[in-house]
Amino acid sequence: MSIKGQIAIVGAAETSELGRIPQLSALGLHADAAVNAIRDCGIDKAEIDGVASAGQSPVAVAKHLGITPTWVDGTSVGGCSFMLHVRHAAAAIAAGMCEVVLVTHGESGRSRVGNGAWSPDLQSLNGQFEVPYGPTGPPTMFPIGVLRYMKETGLTAEQLATVAVVQRQWAAQNPRAMMRDPITVEDVLASRMIAYPMHLLECCLVTDGGGALLVTSAERARSMDLTSPPVYVLGTGESCETPMVSQMEDFTTSKAFRVSGAKAFAESGIGHADVDHLMIYDAFAHLPIYGLEDLGFVGRGEAAAFIGEGNTAPGGSLPLNTNGGGLSYTHTGMYGMFAIQESVRQLRGTAAAQVPGVEVSVAHGVGGMFGASGTLVLTNQAQ
Amino acid sequence: MTSKAAPVPTPETQPYWDGCAAGELRLQRCTHCDTFYFPPRPFCPDCLSDEVVWKPLSGRATLHTYVINHRAAPGFEAPYAIAVVQLEEGPRLMSNIVGVPQTPEALELDMALQVAFEGRGDVQVPVFRPAGSVS
Numbered sequence A: 001m002s003i004k005g006q007i008a009i010v011g012a013a014e015t016s017e018l019g020r021i022p023q024l025s026a027l028g029l030h031a032d033a034a035v036n037a038i039r040d041c042g043i044d045k046a047e048i049d050g051v052a053s054a055g056q057s058p059v060a061v062a063k064h065l066g067i068t069p070t071w072v073d074g075t076s077v078g079g080c081s082f083m084l085h086v087r088h089a090a091a092a093i094a095a096g097m098c099e100v101v102l103v104t105h106g107e108s109g110r111s112r113v114g115n116g117a118w119s120p121d122l123q124s125l126n127g128q129f130e131v132p133y134g135p136t137g138p139p140t141m142f143p144i145g146v147l148r149y150m151k152e153t154g155l156t157a158e159q160l161a162t163v164a165v166v167q168r169q170w171a172a173q174n175p176r177a178m179m180r181d182p183i184t185v186e187d188v189l190a191s192r193m194i195a196y197p198m199h200l201l202e203c204c205l206v207t208d209g210g211g212a213l214l215v216t217s218a219e220r221a222r223s224m225d226l227t228s229p230p231v232y233v234l235g236t237g238e239s240c241e242t243p244m245v246s247q248m249e250d251f252t253t254s255k256a257f258r259v260s261g262a263k264a265f266a267e268s269g270i271g272h273a274d275v276d277h278l279m280i281y282d283a284f285a286h287l288p289i290y291g292l293e294d295l296g297f298v299g300r301g302e303a304a305a306f307i308g309e310g311n312t313a314p315g316g317s318l319p320l321n322t323n324g325g326g327l328s329y330t331h332t333g334m335y336g337m338f339a340i341q342e343s344v345r346q347l348r349g350t351a352a353a354q355v356p357g358v359e360v361s362v363a364h365g366v367g368g369m370f371g372a373s374g375t376l377v378l379t380n381q382a383q
Numbered sequence B: 001m002t003s004k005a006a007p008v009p010t011p012e013t014q015p016y017w018d019g020c021a022a023g024e025l026r027l028q029r030c031t032h033c034d035t036f037y038f039p040p041r042p043f044c045p046d047c048l049s050d051e052v053v054w055k056p057l058s059g060r061a062t063l064h065t066y067v068i069n070h071r072a073a074p075g076f077e078a079p080y081a082i083a084v085v086q087l088e089e090g091p092r093l094m095s096n097i098v099g100v101p102q103t104p105e106a107l108e109l110d111m112a113l114q115v116a117f118e119g120r121g122d123v124q125v126p127v128f129r130p131a132g133s134v135s
């Protein structure tokens, strides 16, 4: 049994504002995005019978919006949770458990309004075996494998910096991107060292914002009076590897990426050459490099040269992170929702930096620090 | 909080921390698979056998990968390396590297290391120093 082409995203929107939104709590950001997505879809709220969210509980989101769901998904595995929500919603809709699912994200990452405080549980595995060694957030942990990757593949500091430079080229075309001024490799390498080998400009932004999606069957989508054409789900994947980044099997590749990506590609039946547009969750500059290799777009150790040659830049053969990504567009904390939103915009033809003729887009997310992964293969072509 | 965060053992991990308190790095070994594993649990993650035994390790390791943190956690003085070490017996641990400048030049990947112990509150945690250096 496959859901290939049977499921459609029929509503997609972000919060009205992005960046600094101190007047809204995290729950309020979920709601703002949800209302925008419902309006984008043109659906009556009463038709929504499924709710999925991460960060804030779907119980809170449903109550806040006055929805009584018959299907609930609170999968919370980090920033790729929304890829998993779409995947789970697709299965649930195909199985007849619900018909219209609302997926929401909202995070007050910058203003920290109603967002909860981070304090490590010192009895957890991380608390016992990682926290005592002095990490201070994801920038000091997520890139821990980069030096290993450099030694094994020959990746240079300049090549790593180029990832940020190229994504800024995309952001420069996007009025909603937080950082739009062009930067050079020299700028990146001259920016403050956060956690060697990672400089400030190789680390994601910290922002407020949110996004929401409405997912239903392709059949129902055909009978709806939609404001935008449906975006069909061709294939999906998910996996997880480890709650402790120190326990990755191999620090130069993500097992969760490989498993999730392969699953999504197999289900979609497409090949890599069929992909017109790609989003790879870029919490840090090394992620697009790992993603390109682990999804199979290039061979091991080839991603940096691929990016350096301009293949992922505006005008390149594989436009990547075209909103500017977590490095330059926005990064609330669980950025995966924004990767999906940009895939939907590119497939609708409404992106700020629109790539001509996009028919297939892949949105690939990471959760935790190479902890989990989710992959969506999307198309605007009815199956 | 101005002191370094201290781990809080659980019943499953207590023997590991007891070993550290005694100045001994120890891990569990599955008697079926003949392999060491980490983190501690009362069964083998490969074959699920509960015939596992705590064994002392050599304390020998190599520097597998690291970052140098420039934003200090409580009790730490930046910059300092947060590393992953490759134990001779197979598993890898996160750790700090001591007795050596916290610089890319001094911290060479795959350099030989030897376990040492450092206090975190009342708990001793394994850290690593260059092999052959005086403890």
Ligand SMILES: [Zn+2]
Pocket (backbone or CB within 6 Å): B030, B031, B032, B033, B034, B044, B045, B046, B047, B048, B049
């Ligand atoms: Zn075993």
